[in-house]
Amino acid sequence: MGRWAIAVHGGAGVDPNLPQQRQEEAKQLLTRCLNLGISALRSNLPAIDVVELVVRELESDPLFNSGRGSALTEKGTVEMEASIMDGTKRRCGAVSGLTTVKNPISLARLVMEKSPHSYLAFSGAEEFARQQGVELVQNDYFITEENVGMLKLAKETNSILFDYRVPLETCSAGAAAAMDSTLKMNGLPISVYAPETVGCVAVDSEGRCAAATSTGGLMNKMTGRIGDSPLIGAGTYACDLCGISCTGEGEAIIRGTLARDVAAVMEYKGLGLLEAVDFVIKERLDEGKAGLIAVSRNGEVTCRFNSNGMFRGCATEDGFMEVGIWD
Amino acid sequence: MGWAIALHGGAGDISLSMPPERRLPREAALRHCLRIGVDALQTQKHPLDVVELVVRELENHPNFNAGKGSVLTTVGTVEMEACIMDGKKNCGAVSGLTTVVNPVSLARLVMEKTPHIYLAFEGAEYFAREQGVETVNSSHFVTPENVERLKQAKEANRVQIDYTQPIQKDGKTENPIADGDGDSQIGTVGCVAVDGNGNLAAATSTGGLVNKMVGRIGDTPIIGAGTYANSLCAVSATGKGESIIRGTVARDVAALMEFKGLSLREAAAYVVEECVPKGKVGLVAVSASGEVTMPFNTTGMFRACATEDGYSEIAIWPSVQE
Numbered sequence: 017m018g019r020w021a022i023a024v025h026g027g028a029g030v031d032p033n034l035p036q037q038r039q040e041e042a043k044q045l046l047t048r049c050l051n052l053g054i055s056a057l058r059s060n061l062p063a064i065d066v067v068e069l070v071v072r073e074l075e076s077d078p079l080f081n082s083g084r085g086s087a088l089t090e091k092g093t094v095e096m097e098a099s100i101m102d103g104t105k106r107r108c109g110a111v112s113g114l115t116t117v118k119n120p121i122s123l124a125r126l127v128m129e130k131s132p133h134s135y136l137a138f139s140g141a142e143e144f145a146r147q148q149g150v151e152l153v154q155n156d157y158f159i160t161e162e163n164v165g166m167l168k169l170a171k172e173t174n175s176i177l178f179d180y181r182v183p184l185e186t187c188s189a190g191a192a193a194a195m196d197s198t199l200k201m202n203g204l205p206i207s208v209y210a211p212e213t214v215g216c217v218a219v220d221s222e223g224r225c226a227a228a229t230s231t232g233g234l235m236n237k238m239t240g241r242i243g244d245s246p247l248i249g250a251g252t253y254a255c256d257l258c259g260i261s262c263t264g265e266g267e268a269i270i271r272g273t274l275a276r277d278v279a280a281v282m283e284y285k286g287l288g289l290l291e292a293v294d295f296v297i298k299e300r301l302d303e304g305k306a307g308l309i310a311v312s313r314n315g316e317v318t319c320r321f322n323s324n325g326m327f328r329g330c331a332t333e334d335g336f337m338e339v340g341i342w343d
Numbered sequence: 344m345g346w347a348i349a350l351h352g353g354a355g356d357i358s359l360s361m362p363p364e365r366r367l368p369r370e371a372a373l374r375h376c377l378r379i380g381v382d383a384l385q386t387q388k389h390p391l392d393v394v395e396l397v398v399r400e401l402e403n404h405p406n407f408n409a410g411k412g413s414v415l416t417t418v419g420t421v422e423m424e425a426c427i428m429d430g431k432k433n434c435g436a437v438s439g440l441t442t443v444v445n446p447v448s449l450a451r452l453v454m455e456k457t458p459h460i461y462l463a464f465e466g467a468e469y470f471a472r473e474q475g476v477e478t479v480n481s482s483h484f485v486t487p488e489n490v491e492r493l494k495q496a497k498e499a500n501r502v503q504i505d506y507t508q509p510i511q512k513d514g515k516t517e518n519p520i521a522d523g524d525g526d527s528q529i530g531t532v533g534c535v536a537v538d539g540n541g542n543l544a545a546a547t548s549t550g551g552l553v554n555k556m557v558g559r560i561g562d563t564p565i566i567g568a569g570t571y572a573n574s575l576c577a578v579s580a581t582g583k584g585e586s587i588i589r590g591t592v593a594r595d596v597a598a599l600m601e602f603k604g605l606s607l608r609e610a611a612a613y614v615v616e617e618c619v620p621k622g623k624v625g626l627v628a629v630s631a632s633g634e635v636t637m638p639f640n641t642t643g644m645f646r647a648c649a650t651e652d653g654y655s656e657i658a659i660w661p662s663v664q665e
């Protein structure tokens with residue numbers, strides 16, 4: 017108790033051919049967000065405030081798949097979702113189907129604090145956003161050129177996957193190259209997959225844990241598709257023992273109730289944070305690919321994943337700091 | 344070992360002074376649904392098929408808060424949600440349905456016909472049309488009792504639904520309405536089943552909370568909160584959604600069995616007594632070895648269960664032993 021710790025992530029399942037420059041940009045963004053969180057913790061901001069402000073920063077930057085830079089639905093639009101949980105009292109808030117809210121994580125927080133409910137979605141959530149006076153923008157604010165290109169590739173590879181009559185030579189070079197890749201995430205070749213989700217977990221010097229997760233979801237998803245990020249117990253969880261944020265194949269994370277399982281294993285089996293996280297990543301994902309970041313009330317922090325890479329960073333009060341992408 | 348089934352029509356502050364003309368039809372409905380489920384298990388239907396058909400029956404019944412008879416949102420509309428899961432952890436969920444006659448069946452189609460687990464609102468309605476499931480005008484789901492219930496809720500709750508004012512969230516029930524009419528205010532319907540081979544399944548369906556904000560999602564479609572199944576047990580919860588979500592109720596029953604070695608009965612009792620506030624939650628659960636349990640911490644819970652060795656029960660309030 018008494019030591020703060022923090023971890024951030026920008027998604028699991030990274031293209032091994034990601035250009036060096038992109039890798040550098042990602043590491044710089046993670047470092048910047050980590051430092052933001054560290055200053056906040058040093059000035060005694062409670063964990064719940066820290067995770068919100070860090071995720072806001074990640075949402076605002078177009079590099080990762082959340083807020084601006086979100087992956088696109090099959091219709092080429094953006095539908096964002098997020099959740100936040102405060103370990104003390106296990107208060108939580110979640111949102112889905114947002115199309116104009118600049119910072120989904122902040123709306124999730126408002127659901128938690130200013131509504132009688134825990135989870136609001138689609139037009140109801142947008143209406144609540146208007147009433148709360150949060151910053152709203154046009155949907156195309158969130159759309160990046162890069163993701164428009166990725167969506168096109170995703171559609172081409174999906175149609176190749178399903179229509180074997182189409183000769184590979186007639187597809188765009190990008191789609192053909194994507195098909196060569198044997199690595200897949202959620203049915204998409206890893207080169208067109210946009211690692212889903214950003215997140216932050218923190219424990220403050222009072223031992224309070226919190227977790228926050230935000231995403232645009234799966235590239236080329238059906239409209240109305242909800243993933244793991246807004247689901248308490250799947251993508252996000254916090255209690256008095258720990259705080260967890262997950263990323264990766266949403267469906268695998270939901271079935272594995274990944275975030276809750278880390279805490280349940282600690283609570284009911286008495287395992288420590290590191291053991292619990294290792295157990296869950298090894299035993300709870302079946303064939304699924306995912307990663308998670310976690311902190312415990314004792315100031316421990318860990319990041320684990322079984323996917324090909326995960327954008328992440330973590331830091332503790334005694335000066336440890338690390339940012340990484342690969343194993 | 345042997346098959347077992349349990350179903351519920353919602354937990355809540357069900358008045359003990361419910362008059363017979365309200366009580367008897369509900370008991371008859373529970374008996375009818377139990378019969379359907381038992382017949383299906385006896386003819387070797389897979390538990391996934393069993394829970395779906397029982398929940399469809401409960402959805403069609405206008406006196407329970409699911410499908411027809413769903414409670415209304417603050418603007419007087421119906422927004423239904425449902426979830427289904429089998430012991431292999433295949434699952435499907437839907438929210439924000441307004442025209443689909445049987446939400447639980449759409450949840451099953453999401454599970455079986457899409458690469459996703461959860462579809463909601465317009466996207467879910469669109470999928471329903473693509474799949475050709477039965478849809479009707481949303482007025483089909485609205486009953487006079489629920490119109491009245493909404494009116495009462497609005498009169499009692501003026502402050503709490505006005506979210507420009509500070510909300511007091513702890514302790515208070517959001518729907519402190521006289522329920523002399525005997526119906527569960529915060530209900531849901533659900534069914535869990537296991538066959539003689541240990542195959543498990545759970546399904547839950549609801550209209551949600553009376554006077555809920557448009558777009559509010561409760562515990563029912565959230566895997567691990569209102570619905571859960573794995574190789575050990577199948578669970579369907581009912582009550583105050585926000586409490587069930589925070590308490591990850593359905594998942595915790597299974598987790599206690601797995602990680603603490605508790606029996607089904609012990610695990611379910613522990614969750615309902617220790618992990619959620621009093622007066623908010625009930626659940627039904629079966630285990631792979633054919634046990635069944637139906638604990639609740641509310642005044643009552645519409646429920647029924649049966650096991651292969653001949654035990655059966657249909658009840659609303661706590662039985663004498665409890």
